[in-house]
Amino acid sequence: MALALVGLLSAGNAHAQGKTRNVVLIVTDGLRWQEVFRGAERALVSRNAGGVRDTTFTLRTFWRADVDARRRALLPFFWERIATQGTLFGNQDQGSVAAITNTRRFSYPGYNEIFTGAFDPRIDSNDYPPNPNVTVFEWLARKPAYKGKVAAIATWDAFRRIFNRERAGFDVIDSWDEPFRGAMASTPRAAMINEWYRTSVRMWENNTFDAPMHAATKEYIRQKKPRVLFVGYGETDEWAHAGMYDMVLQSAHRVDGFIRDLWDTMQAMPEYRGSTTFVITTDHGRGSGATTWRDHGEDVDGAENIWIAVLGPDTPAGGEMRTTGRVTQSQVAATLAALLGEDYLTATPGAGAPLTSVLPPASRAARR
Numbered sequence: 040m041a042l043a044l045v046g047l048l049s050a051g052n053a054h055a056q057g058k059t060r061n062v063v064l065i066v067t068d069g070l071r072w073q074e075v076f077r078g079a080e081r082a083l084v085s086r087n088a089g090g091v092r093d094t095t096f097t098l099r100t101f102w103r104a105d106v107d108a109r110r111r112a113l114l115p116f117f118w119e120r121i122a123t124q125g126t127l128f129g130n131q132d133q134g135s136v137a138a139i140t141n142t143r144r145f146s147y148p149g150y151n152e153i154f155t156g157a158f159d160p161r162i163d164s165n166d167y168p169p170n171p172n173v174t175v176f177e178w179l180a181r182k183p184a185y186k187g188k189v190a191a192i193a194t195w196d197a198f199r200r201i202f203n204r205e206r207a208g209f210d211v212i213d214s215w216d217e218p219f220r221g222a223m224a225s226t227p228r229a230a231m232i233n234e235w236y237r238t239s240v241r242m243w244e245n246n247t248f249d250a251p252m253h254a255a256t257k258e259y260i261r262q263k264k265p266r267v268l269f270v271g272y273g274e275t276d277e278w279a280h281a282g283m284y285d286m287v288l289q290s291a292h293r294v295d296g297f298i299r300d301l302w303d304t305m306q307a308m309p310e311y312r313g314s315t316t317f318v319i320t321t322d323h324g325r326g327s328g329a330t331t332w333r334d335h336g337e338d339v340d341g342a343e344n345i346w347i348a349v350l351g352p353d354t355p356a357g358g359e360m361r362t363t364g365r366v367t368q369s370q371v372a373a374t375l376a377a378l379l380g381e382d383y384l385t386a387t388p389g390a391g392a393p394l395t396s397v398l399p400p401a402s403r404a405a406r407r
Protein backbone atom coordinates (compact mmCIF):
# COMPACT_ATOMS: atom_id res chain seq x y z
CA MET A 40 0.00 0.00 0.00
CA ALA A 41 2.74 2.42 0.97
CA LEU A 42 4.72 1.66 -2.17
CA ALA A 43 1.66 1.95 -4.39
CA LEU A 44 0.87 5.28 -2.83
CA VAL A 45 4.38 6.54 -3.39
CA GLY A 46 4.17 5.52 -7.03
CA LEU A 47 0.84 7.21 -7.43
CA LEU A 48 2.06 10.42 -5.89
CA SER A 49 5.21 10.69 -7.93
CA ALA A 50 3.41 9.75 -11.16
CA GLY A 51 0.52 12.14 -10.72
CA ASN A 52 2.30 14.80 -8.69
CA ALA A 53 -0.74 14.84 -6.47
CA HIS A 54 -0.56 15.59 -2.81
CA ALA A 55 -1.99 13.38 -0.15
CA GLN A 56 -5.08 15.09 1.17
CA GLY A 57 -4.83 15.45 4.90
CA LYS A 58 -7.31 16.99 7.29
CA THR A 59 -6.80 20.56 6.09
CA ARG A 60 -9.80 22.04 4.24
CA ASN A 61 -9.02 25.71 4.93
CA VAL A 62 -5.79 27.70 4.99
CA VAL A 63 -5.07 31.09 6.51
CA LEU A 64 -1.88 32.89 5.53
CA ILE A 65 -0.96 35.52 8.11
CA VAL A 66 1.86 37.98 7.50
CA THR A 67 3.04 40.59 9.96
CA ASP A 68 5.14 43.02 7.99
CA GLY A 69 8.87 43.23 8.68
CA LEU A 70 8.96 41.49 12.07
CA ARG A 71 12.52 40.26 12.55
CA TRP A 72 13.44 36.65 13.36
CA GLN A 73 15.49 38.10 16.21
CA GLU A 74 12.37 39.25 18.09
CA VAL A 75 10.48 36.01 17.30
CA PHE A 76 13.20 33.72 18.64
CA ARG A 77 15.03 35.92 21.16
CA GLY A 78 12.31 38.29 22.36
CA ALA A 79 13.04 41.94 23.07
CA GLU A 80 16.58 43.13 22.32
CA ARG A 81 18.03 44.77 25.43
CA ALA A 82 20.16 47.37 23.60
CA LEU A 83 17.09 48.66 21.74
CA VAL A 84 15.02 49.19 24.88
CA SER A 85 16.66 52.60 25.14
CA ARG A 86 15.96 56.23 24.39
CA ASN A 87 18.64 56.67 21.77
CA ALA A 88 18.93 53.46 19.77
CA GLY A 89 15.33 52.29 20.27
CA GLY A 90 13.46 55.57 20.60
CA VAL A 91 11.71 54.07 23.63
CA ARG A 92 9.74 56.64 25.59
CA ASP A 93 9.25 54.70 28.85
CA THR A 94 12.12 52.25 29.25
CA THR A 95 11.05 51.17 32.75
CA PHE A 96 7.60 50.14 31.56
CA THR A 97 8.95 48.45 28.43
CA LEU A 98 11.53 46.48 30.39
CA ARG A 99 8.96 45.41 32.95
CA THR A 100 6.61 44.27 30.20
CA PHE A 101 8.98 42.56 27.80
CA TRP A 102 12.42 42.06 29.35
CA ARG A 103 13.37 38.75 31.02
CA ALA A 104 16.97 37.60 31.60
CA ASP A 105 16.20 34.11 30.26
CA VAL A 106 15.69 33.97 26.49
CA ASP A 107 12.83 31.48 26.64
CA ALA A 108 10.93 33.53 29.24
CA ARG A 109 11.66 36.67 27.22
CA ARG A 110 10.24 35.40 23.94
CA ARG A 111 7.22 33.99 25.78
CA ALA A 112 6.57 37.42 27.27
CA LEU A 113 6.57 38.92 23.76
CA LEU A 114 4.79 36.17 21.79
CA PRO A 115 2.94 33.86 24.18
CA PHE A 116 0.82 32.14 21.51
CA PHE A 117 3.90 31.36 19.44
CA TRP A 118 5.74 29.81 22.35
CA GLU A 119 2.89 28.17 24.22
CA ARG A 120 0.87 26.87 21.28
CA ILE A 121 2.75 26.88 17.98
CA ALA A 122 6.05 25.69 19.47
CA THR A 123 4.30 22.76 21.17
CA GLN A 124 1.76 21.85 18.46
CA GLY A 125 3.23 23.23 15.24
CA THR A 126 6.51 23.97 13.51
CA LEU A 127 8.73 27.07 13.48
CA PHE A 128 11.51 27.74 10.96
CA GLY A 129 14.17 30.43 11.09
CA ASN A 130 15.93 30.39 14.45
CA GLN A 131 19.45 31.00 13.26
CA ASP A 132 20.72 30.50 16.81
CA GLN A 133 19.68 26.84 16.34
CA GLY A 134 20.96 26.52 12.77
CA SER A 135 17.58 26.91 11.11
CA VAL A 136 17.54 29.48 8.31
CA ALA A 137 14.47 30.90 6.60
CA ALA A 138 15.30 33.39 3.86
CA ILE A 139 13.83 35.29 0.96
CA THR A 140 15.11 34.59 -2.55
CA ASN A 141 14.36 38.06 -3.97
CA THR A 142 17.24 40.50 -3.76
CA ARG A 143 15.05 43.55 -3.04
CA ARG A 144 14.40 43.02 0.67
CA PHE A 145 11.27 45.16 0.72
CA SER A 146 7.57 44.53 0.71
CA TYR A 147 5.99 44.27 -2.77
CA PRO A 148 8.74 41.92 -4.04
CA GLY A 149 8.43 39.90 -0.81
CA TYR A 150 4.67 39.52 -0.95
CA ASN A 151 4.92 38.65 -4.63
CA GLU A 152 7.39 35.91 -3.69
CA ILE A 153 5.11 34.66 -0.91
CA PHE A 154 1.98 34.66 -3.07
CA THR A 155 3.46 33.36 -6.35
CA GLY A 156 6.42 31.26 -5.18
CA ALA A 157 9.08 33.11 -7.14
CA PHE A 158 11.20 36.25 -7.31
CA ASP A 159 10.14 38.52 -10.15
CA PRO A 160 12.98 40.99 -10.88
CA ARG A 161 10.57 43.29 -12.73
CA ILE A 162 8.99 44.25 -9.42
CA ASP A 163 11.36 46.93 -8.21
CA SER A 164 9.11 49.30 -6.24
CA ASN A 165 6.29 49.26 -3.70
CA ASP A 166 4.46 51.49 -6.20
CA TYR A 167 4.69 48.83 -8.92
CA PRO A 168 1.43 48.56 -10.89
CA PRO A 169 -1.03 45.66 -10.63
CA ASN A 170 0.84 42.38 -10.47
CA PRO A 171 1.27 40.66 -13.85
CA ASN A 172 1.76 37.34 -12.01
CA VAL A 173 -1.06 35.06 -10.89
CA THR A 174 -0.92 34.41 -7.15
CA VAL A 175 -1.72 31.06 -5.57
CA PHE A 176 -4.84 32.77 -4.20
CA GLU A 177 -6.06 33.67 -7.69
CA TRP A 178 -5.07 30.21 -8.96
CA LEU A 179 -7.21 28.60 -6.24
CA ALA A 180 -10.06 31.11 -6.68
CA ARG A 181 -10.40 30.01 -10.31
CA LYS A 182 -11.13 26.44 -9.22
CA PRO A 183 -14.83 25.64 -8.69
CA ALA A 184 -14.19 24.29 -5.18
CA TYR A 185 -12.90 27.68 -4.02
CA LYS A 186 -15.17 30.00 -5.98
CA GLY A 187 -16.33 32.77 -3.64
CA LYS A 188 -14.22 31.26 -0.85
CA VAL A 189 -10.96 33.21 -1.26
CA ALA A 190 -10.31 36.58 0.38
CA ALA A 191 -7.56 38.95 1.48
CA ILE A 192 -7.79 41.54 4.25
CA ALA A 193 -4.85 43.77 5.11
CA THR A 194 -3.80 47.15 6.44
CA TRP A 195 -1.66 48.32 3.50
CA ASP A 196 -3.06 49.76 0.25
CA ALA A 197 -0.55 47.95 -1.99
CA PHE A 198 -2.39 44.64 -1.67
CA ARG A 199 -5.01 45.64 -4.22
CA ARG A 200 -2.11 45.78 -6.71
CA ILE A 201 -0.08 42.82 -5.37
CA PHE A 202 -3.13 40.54 -5.71
CA ASN A 203 -4.25 42.38 -8.87
CA ARG A 204 -7.71 42.95 -7.43
CA GLU A 205 -9.26 43.95 -10.77
CA ARG A 206 -8.34 40.61 -12.29
CA ALA A 207 -8.20 38.31 -9.26
CA GLY A 208 -11.91 37.65 -8.84
CA PHE A 209 -11.95 37.63 -5.03
CA ASP A 210 -12.37 40.20 -2.26
CA VAL A 211 -9.25 42.26 -1.46
CA ILE A 212 -9.97 44.65 1.41
CA ASP A 213 -7.12 46.97 2.33
CA SER A 214 -5.96 50.30 3.75
CA TRP A 215 -8.57 52.79 5.03
CA ASP A 216 -11.41 51.71 2.75
CA GLU A 217 -14.46 50.75 4.78
CA PRO A 218 -14.33 46.94 4.82
CA PHE A 219 -18.05 46.24 4.50
CA ARG A 220 -20.44 47.33 1.78
CA GLY A 221 -23.98 46.52 0.79
CA ALA A 222 -25.60 43.68 2.69
CA MET A 223 -22.34 42.90 4.50
CA ALA A 224 -22.45 46.31 6.21
CA SER A 225 -25.84 45.66 7.75
CA THR A 226 -24.75 43.79 10.89
CA PRO A 227 -24.21 46.02 13.95
CA ARG A 228 -20.63 44.82 14.19
CA ALA A 229 -19.81 45.55 10.55
CA ALA A 230 -21.38 49.01 10.85
CA MET A 231 -19.26 49.73 13.94
CA ILE A 232 -16.04 48.56 12.26
CA ASN A 233 -16.80 50.73 9.23
CA GLU A 234 -17.25 53.66 11.64
CA TRP A 235 -13.82 53.04 13.20
CA TYR A 236 -12.27 53.07 9.72
CA ARG A 237 -14.07 56.33 8.87
CA THR A 238 -13.32 58.18 12.09
CA SER A 239 -9.88 57.11 13.38
CA VAL A 240 -6.95 59.48 13.02
CA ARG A 241 -4.68 58.29 10.24
CA MET A 242 -1.16 57.74 11.50
CA TRP A 243 -0.24 56.50 8.00
CA GLU A 244 -2.29 57.58 5.03
CA ASN A 245 -1.93 54.27 3.15
CA ASN A 246 -1.95 51.86 6.10
CA THR A 247 -4.73 51.39 8.63
CA PHE A 248 -4.19 50.19 12.20
CA ASP A 249 -3.97 46.47 12.93
CA ALA A 250 -6.75 46.36 15.55
CA PRO A 251 -9.69 47.48 13.38
CA MET A 252 -8.40 45.38 10.47
CA HIS A 253 -8.31 42.38 12.79
CA ALA A 254 -11.90 43.04 13.90
CA ALA A 255 -12.89 43.33 10.22
CA THR A 256 -11.22 39.99 9.52
CA LYS A 257 -13.23 38.24 12.23
CA GLU A 258 -16.48 39.77 11.00
CA TYR A 259 -15.63 38.81 7.42
CA ILE A 260 -14.95 35.22 8.53
CA ARG A 261 -18.29 35.05 10.35
CA GLN A 262 -20.19 36.37 7.34
CA LYS A 263 -18.41 34.75 4.38
CA LYS A 264 -16.54 31.75 5.83
CA PRO A 265 -13.62 31.82 3.39
CA ARG A 266 -11.57 28.65 2.82
CA VAL A 267 -8.44 30.46 1.67
CA LEU A 268 -7.69 33.67 3.52
CA PHE A 269 -4.82 36.16 3.65
CA VAL A 270 -4.49 38.44 6.67
CA GLY A 271 -1.87 41.19 6.49
CA TYR A 272 -0.86 43.11 9.63
CA GLY A 273 1.29 46.19 9.06
CA GLU A 274 2.24 47.93 12.28
CA THR A 275 5.36 45.86 13.08
CA ASP A 276 7.00 47.47 10.02
CA GLU A 277 5.58 50.97 10.38
CA TRP A 278 6.71 51.49 13.98
CA ALA A 279 10.18 50.16 13.17
CA HIS A 280 10.55 52.70 10.35
CA ALA A 281 9.41 55.34 12.84
CA GLY A 282 12.26 54.24 15.13
CA MET A 283 9.94 53.39 18.03
CA TYR A 284 11.07 50.01 19.37
CA ASP A 285 8.55 50.03 22.23
CA MET A 286 5.75 50.23 19.67
CA VAL A 287 7.37 47.44 17.62
CA LEU A 288 7.27 45.22 20.70
CA GLN A 289 3.71 46.22 21.54
CA SER A 290 2.47 45.62 18.01
CA ALA A 291 4.26 42.23 17.79
CA HIS A 292 2.62 41.26 21.08
CA ARG A 293 -0.75 42.40 19.76
CA VAL A 294 -0.34 40.41 16.54
CA ASP A 295 0.43 37.31 18.61
CA GLY A 296 -2.85 37.92 20.45
CA PHE A 297 -4.70 38.50 17.17
CA ILE A 298 -3.43 35.17 15.83
CA ARG A 299 -4.59 33.42 19.01
CA ASP A 300 -7.97 35.15 18.67
CA LEU A 301 -8.33 34.09 15.02
CA TRP A 302 -7.35 30.54 15.92
CA ASP A 303 -9.83 30.32 18.82
CA THR A 304 -12.60 32.03 16.83
CA MET A 305 -12.20 29.64 13.90
CA GLN A 306 -11.82 26.52 16.04
CA ALA A 307 -15.19 27.39 17.61
CA MET A 308 -16.86 27.29 14.16
CA PRO A 309 -17.84 23.91 12.65
CA GLU A 310 -16.59 25.02 9.21
CA TYR A 311 -13.06 25.36 10.58
CA ARG A 312 -12.70 23.15 13.65
CA GLY A 313 -9.93 20.58 13.16
CA SER A 314 -9.65 21.38 9.46
CA THR A 315 -7.79 24.69 9.32
CA THR A 316 -4.06 25.35 8.97
CA PHE A 317 -2.37 28.66 9.72
CA VAL A 318 0.85 29.61 7.92
CA ILE A 319 2.43 32.65 9.57
CA THR A 320 5.44 34.56 8.26
CA THR A 321 6.90 37.95 7.39
CA ASP A 322 7.75 39.60 4.07
CA HIS A 323 11.33 40.60 4.89
CA GLY A 324 13.75 40.96 7.78
CA ARG A 325 15.58 44.08 8.86
CA GLY A 326 19.07 45.12 9.77
CA SER A 327 20.63 44.81 13.21
CA GLY A 328 22.53 47.26 15.36
CA ALA A 329 21.71 50.65 16.84
CA THR A 330 20.24 52.25 13.71
CA THR A 331 19.82 49.69 10.92
CA TRP A 332 17.27 47.66 12.95
CA ARG A 333 14.82 50.22 11.60
CA ASP A 334 15.57 49.53 7.97
CA HIS A 335 15.49 46.94 5.23
CA GLY A 336 16.28 46.98 1.53
CA GLU A 337 18.87 45.83 -0.95
CA ASP A 338 21.79 47.35 0.95
CA VAL A 339 20.74 46.21 4.44
CA ASP A 340 22.58 43.09 5.63
CA GLY A 341 20.32 40.55 7.32
CA ALA A 342 17.07 41.84 5.81
CA GLU A 343 16.93 38.63 3.74
CA ASN A 344 16.29 36.57 6.88
CA ILE A 345 12.73 35.72 7.87
CA TRP A 346 10.81 33.08 9.86
CA ILE A 347 7.89 30.79 9.03
CA ALA A 348 5.46 29.15 11.47
CA VAL A 349 2.82 26.51 10.67
CA LEU A 350 0.01 25.27 12.93
CA GLY A 351 -2.71 22.86 11.84
CA PRO A 352 -4.07 19.33 11.92
CA ASP A 353 -1.60 17.94 9.34
CA THR A 354 1.55 19.60 10.64
CA PRO A 355 3.57 17.66 13.20
CA ALA A 356 4.48 19.15 16.55
CA GLY A 357 8.01 19.63 15.29
CA GLY A 358 8.50 22.70 17.42
CA GLU A 359 11.45 24.89 16.75
CA MET A 360 13.58 23.55 13.91
CA ARG A 361 17.10 22.84 15.13
CA THR A 362 18.60 21.58 11.93
CA THR A 363 20.86 23.27 9.43
CA GLY A 364 18.14 23.07 6.81
CA ARG A 365 17.32 26.21 4.84
CA VAL A 366 13.80 27.05 3.81
CA THR A 367 12.70 29.94 1.63
CA GLN A 368 9.88 32.41 1.26
CA SER A 369 9.30 31.04 -2.25
CA GLN A 370 8.06 27.75 -0.71
CA VAL A 371 5.03 29.29 0.99
CA ALA A 372 2.71 29.38 -2.06
CA ALA A 373 3.11 25.70 -2.96
CA THR A 374 2.86 24.78 0.73
CA LEU A 375 -0.52 26.53 1.05
CA ALA A 376 -1.78 24.64 -2.00
CA ALA A 377 -0.30 21.31 -0.89
CA LEU A 378 -1.99 21.59 2.51
CA LEU A 379 -5.27 21.67 0.57
CA GLY A 380 -4.15 18.72 -1.56
CA GLU A 381 -3.58 20.96 -4.59
CA ASP A 382 -0.48 20.83 -6.77
CA TYR A 383 0.67 24.39 -7.44
CA LEU A 384 4.17 23.35 -8.43
CA THR A 385 3.15 21.52 -11.61
CA ALA A 386 0.96 24.47 -12.61
CA THR A 387 3.75 26.95 -11.81
CA PRO A 388 7.08 25.21 -12.44
CA GLY A 389 9.19 28.19 -11.36
CA ALA A 390 7.74 28.19 -7.86
CA GLY A 391 9.52 26.91 -4.76
CA ALA A 392 8.65 23.37 -3.62
CA PRO A 393 6.28 22.80 -0.69
CA LEU A 394 7.73 22.58 2.81
CA THR A 395 7.33 18.83 3.05
CA SER A 396 7.89 18.63 6.80
CA VAL A 397 4.61 20.48 7.51
CA LEU A 398 2.50 18.33 5.16
CA PRO A 399 0.49 15.17 5.96
CA PRO A 400 2.66 12.08 6.57
CA ALA A 401 1.91 10.44 3.19
CA SER A 402 3.15 13.53 1.35
CA ARG A 403 6.25 13.66 3.51
CA ALA A 404 7.09 10.02 2.81
CA ALA A 405 6.45 10.35 -0.90
CA ARG A 406 8.46 13.49 -1.39
CA ARG A 407 11.41 12.89 0.92
Ligand SMILES: [Zn+2]
Pocket residue numbers: 069146276277280335
Ligand atom coordinates in the same frame (compact mmCIF):
# COMPACT_ATOMS: atom_id res chain seq x y z
ZN1 LIG B 1 9.14 48.52 5.51
